[in-house]
Amino acid sequence: MLGCFVLGFVFGFEIETGALIIGESFANDPLSCIQQPNVVRRKELGQQLAKTLAQDTLERGTNYLLCQYNAKSVSIQQAGVCALTSPPGTTKKFFGDDRHMAKIFFKHLGRHMNIVPNALGKMHSLHCGQHENHGYVAMLGSTIPKSGLGHLVLQIPEDIAEQVNADFYLENSNEKNLKFYESRGLVVQEAVEVKFQDRSTIVYAMRKNCYKK
Secondary structure, eight states, X not given: OOEEEEEEOOTTHHHHHHHHHXXXXXXXXXXXXXXXXXXXXXXXXXXXXXXXXXXXXXXTOOOEEEEEEOSSOEEGGGOOEEEEEEXXXXXXXXXXXXXXXXXHHHHHHGGGTTHHHHHHHHHHHHHHXXXXXXXXXXXXXXXXXXXXXXXXXXXXXXXXXXXXXXEEEEEEOOGXXXXXXXXXXXXXXXXXXXXXXXXXXXXXXXXXXOOOO
C-alpha cells in the first residue's frame, strides 16, 4: 500500500529530483511564462533556481520532498511534490549569495533579469518585512494534480510558524491556485500587475496569521 513520506533535502539525488518537480510545475506558471516564452528554457530556469535555493538553504530551510513509500522501501523517484521554504527567524540573506541567483536570471533572462525579482521583493517587504518575522514559501511544485500533496507539504511550514506565533507568506501568480491557498487560510493582501517586456501577469501576495489563540 502506497503512502507519503516527508524527506528533508540533502545534497545529491534528492535535490535533482526536487528541481525536476519544480521545473515541470513552473513550466505553465503565468509568471514564468512572461519571463521566458521558451518552454524548454523555462523548465531549465525553474530547475536551476530550485537547485540553488535548496543548496543555499540546506542547513536552515524547511525544504521537503513528499515521496511514495511502502513497507519495504522509499521511492524518491516517485516524489510528487517539492517545497522550498524559509522558517521564521531566518535572516534577510537566507537564500544565500545573491550572485548565485543573479547568474541564473542573467543566463535565462538577459538584461531584464532584475525586473520580476525586484517587483516580488517589494511586495514581500511591504507585507511581511524581513524573514525573521514570518515563514515564507519560495517555491512549491507538484506533478500530481489534485492529489492533496500540496496540503500536506504546506502543513509543515505552517506548523512551524504557529509554534512561534508568526505570519506565513507566499506569492502566487496562478489565479487557478487561489482557492487552494485560501482554503488553507491564506488571504490576498495585494494583487500587482508584473510586467516583463511586452508581457504581463497578476501576482498575488498572500498571508496567513498563524498566531495561537
